[in-house]
Amino acid sequence: MENQTGDTKKDVYAIVNQRIIDQLEIGTVPWLKPWTDAGLPKNLVSGKSYRGINIMLLGSMGYPDNSFLTFKQISDLKAKVKKGEKGHMVVFWSMVKNNQTQNTVESPDANSSTKKAMLRYYIVFNVSQCENIPERYLPSKERETKEIPTCEFVVENMPECPVIKHKEQKAYYSPSLDFVNMPKKKSLNSDSAYYSTLFHELVHSTGHEKRLNRQSLVKNEKFGSETYSLEELVAEIGTCYLQSLTGITSEFEQSSAYIQGWLQKLKNDKRFIFIASNQAQKAIDFMLNVKSVEEETQPQEQHL
Incomplete structure (x- = not known):
């Protein structure tokens, strides 16, 4: 059972990138997964x-409820993981001095001359993978009405x-x-189609x-360039976050050419998807007027 942070000698960029690939x-576009029913993971x-x-x-795991726990949290609740269940990776940044980063890679936003952000991970389990969780923590059978x-x-x-x-x-x-x-x-075909398109353009505007x-x-580079492709992925991921937030679903058809195009980008650069998702999160924070916080900089849930 893996209950601690991942070995820094592992190339976490490569591991996560390969999972997306x-x-x-198999024809699934992770950032286009409709997460509306289960909500965003928490x-x-x-x-x-x-x-x-x-x-x-x-x-994108498809669980009926998107609630997760660390192994320590499960243990603290006197609960347990069901036999045969495997955990899921959550990545976070750990700030270390430059001379400690020989086995690591920089955060896309690393800008310190004395410290760098080392990408690491820990493991979580979905609530449905566990048993004996106290009733008060379990999702209500009749989901609370949330505005x-x-x-x-x-x-x-x-x-x-x-x-x-x-x-x-x-x-x-x-x-x-x-x-x-x-x-x-x-x-347009529907209000959902209209607002999905509008969200895409507004993410660009951020x-x-x-x-x-x-x-x-x-930089406003031409179609087909790496910079252009990155900006498009930022807008697509950001749009998906907003769709989930507002309860609308994507009507986008995943063409073979679309999937192959992103496959090639990810195979060429293991940091591409990290940078895009990081920038998309910042765009959404701006649009929602949410004070930006650092991406998971340490596995805080590990110690609850």
Whole structure:
């Protein structure tokens, strides 16, 4: 049973990247998984939501409830993991001095000359993989009614929201003029399709230099470039987070060409998906006016 943080000698980037690749190769796009029914993954005991790439790693598992526990939490509750069940990886950053990082790789956002963020992991189990969990911790049979923000609420309350126009029958964000153009709502198949498209363009807009100054947007490189592809993945992952938050589902069709395109990107760069998910989380924090916090910098749930 693995109940501690992962060995720093392991290439955690490569392990996680391969898991995403494995899903793509069987035709599943992890960031397009509709997580609406189960909600975004969270820790059962602390109630803390997982962030960044951990949303993708845990949210795409298909459990009826997206609540997870560490081995220590299970033990503290006098519960146990069901026989034969395997845990799931959660990654986090551990700050160490430069001379201690010979077996590690930098965080995508590492910028300190004296310290670097070392990528590590720990293991969690879904609540359905456990038994003898005290009743008070178990998800209610009749799920509590939780207020879900409407799509319009998200748009109206986005800080520094760009002007949204409906002058052309196509969707795009103009970085130079800082506005979003959308087709008229009635021209799309559903409200879900309209807001999914609008969310995509608004995530792009968070990269403007007066907002997050995201270089994959600011550089405004041509279609097909690495920078362009990164910005597109940021927008797609961010859109999925917002879809789950607002309770709408994706109507996107996963074409073979689409999957193969991302497969190649991930095979060429093991950091690609990490950088994209990290930037997508920052974009959503900005849109929701949430004070940005560091991605899981230490396995806090381990010690609850």
